[in-house]
Amino acid sequence: MAGKGAGRFAPSPSGRLHVGNLRTAVVAWLFARSTGRSFLIRVEDLDRVRAGAEAEQLAELAALGITSDTPVLRQSEQADRYGQALDRLQAQGLVYECFCSRRDVADAASAPHGRPGFYPGTCRGLGGDERERRRAQRRPALRLASAVGTWTVHDLLAGEVSAPVDDVVLRRNDGVVAYNLAVVVDDAAQGIDQVVRGEDLLESAPRQAYLASLLGLPAPTYAHVPLAVTAGGSRLAKRDGAVTLEDLAGLGRSSRAVLDTILASLGLPGGPLEAALASFDPVRLPRDPWIVDPATLISPSAGPACKPSAPTDKVHP
Numbered sequence: 001m002a003g004k005g006a007g008r009f010a011p012s013p014s015g016r017l018h019v020g021n022l023r024t025a026v027v028a029w030l031f032a033r034s035t036g037r038s039f040l041i042r043v044e045d046l047d048r049v050r051a052g053a054e055a056e057q058l059a060e061l062a063a064l065g066i067t068s069d070t071p072v073l074r075q076s077e078q079a080d081r082y083g084q085a086l087d088r089l090q091a092q093g094l095v096y097e098c099f100c101s102r103r104d105v106a107d108a109a110s111a112p113h114g115r116p117g118f119y120p121g122t123c124r125g126l127g128g129d130e131r132e133r134r135r136a137q138r139r140p141a142l143r144l145a146s147a148v149g150t151w152t153v154h155d156l157l158a159g160e161v162s163a164p165v166d167d168v169v170l171r172r173n174d175g176v177v178a179y180n181l182a183v184v185v186d187d188a189a190q191g192i193d194q195v196v197r198g199e200d201l202l203e204s205a206p207r208q209a210y211l212a213s214l215l216g217l218p219a220p221t222y223a224h225v226p227l228a229v230t231a232g233g234s235r236l237a238k239r240d241g242a243v244t245l246e247d248l249a250g251l252g253r254s255s256r257a258v259l260d261t262i263l264a265s266l267g268l269p270g271g272p273l274e275a276a277l278a279s280f281d282p283v284r285l286p287r288d289p290w291i292v293d294p295a296t297l298i299s300p301s302a303g304p305a306c307k308p309s310a311p312t313d314k315v316h317p
């Protein structure tokens with residue numbers, strides 16, 4: 001399938017995947033396969049790793065029929081690649097040292113003209129002597145000297161999405177590359193040209209696409225999928241009941257039955273995944289969050305929860 005591009009699922013191995021995560025993986029797989037792309041799994045293990053979680057997650061995905069066409073890539077093994085990307089940005093004069101603590105950043109954001117989640121460039125203009133002095137006190141993070149205020153991407157489900165691009169962290173002060181840079185570098189290096197993932201990352205897409213442009217890399221096609229939520233509207237979490245394959249298996253629900261529930265929530269016929277492929281049409285994907293009632297994951301006949309939300313009529317071409 002080389003030459004046709006690739007889609008991917010990129011879990012962080014911090015614990016078990018819940019049905020919402022698995023549903024996003026299913027959608028990513030369907031998007032990739034329905035467009036003739038290969039499908040890759042990448043383990044995003046730069047942060048929050050729990051021992052054993054990677055193997056568990058890969059087994060859970062495999063139980064649904066989702067495997068990687070090439071050996072699974074781990075971000076923790078790509079430091080050289082990230083270093084080269086940083087060098088490239090540095091050579092363009094787009095990188096500066098930042099000595100702010102989390103607290104400093106939070107305080108700046110809540111200051112009168114601050115913007116939540118937005119770094120105002122506090123350390124951008126520090127002179128050489130000042131940097132020298134601060135280095136003796138605290139190891140700096142590296143930030144991008146962003147030259148734009150906003151950037152726009154096209155999302156197959158959300159349409160045009162513009163979001164602010166601030167001076168994002170490129171390398172954390174513990175020396176580890178930051179998520180936004182790693183994702184951009186890896187997607188390009190792996191030939192991934194279709195990024196299907198949870199809607200929580202929609203706001204990050206413009207800054208990632210901007211970073212790609214600075215690195216001379218093509219931006220992928222994006223599709224951000226509505227998240228799974230509880231009946232109360234909060235994001236589904238493991239504490240919300242039996243929502244992982246492991247929990248559900250303990251209650252007598254097979255992986256195949258869970259896959260069928262996930263596919264039903266997408267308005268698709270039961271598995272295996274290959275069978276659902278023929279019916280997959282992005283236009284018909286639900287555009288609202290998936291409301292999950294754990295009781296119906298255990299016993300789907302218990303009620304109508306896990307209901308597919310109404311599809312809208314268009315995918316933004």
Ligand code: GLU
Pocket residue numbers: 009010011012044183196197198201
């Ligand atoms: N590793 C991220 C997560 O598990 C996903 C990042 C991405 O898909 O770009 O939330």
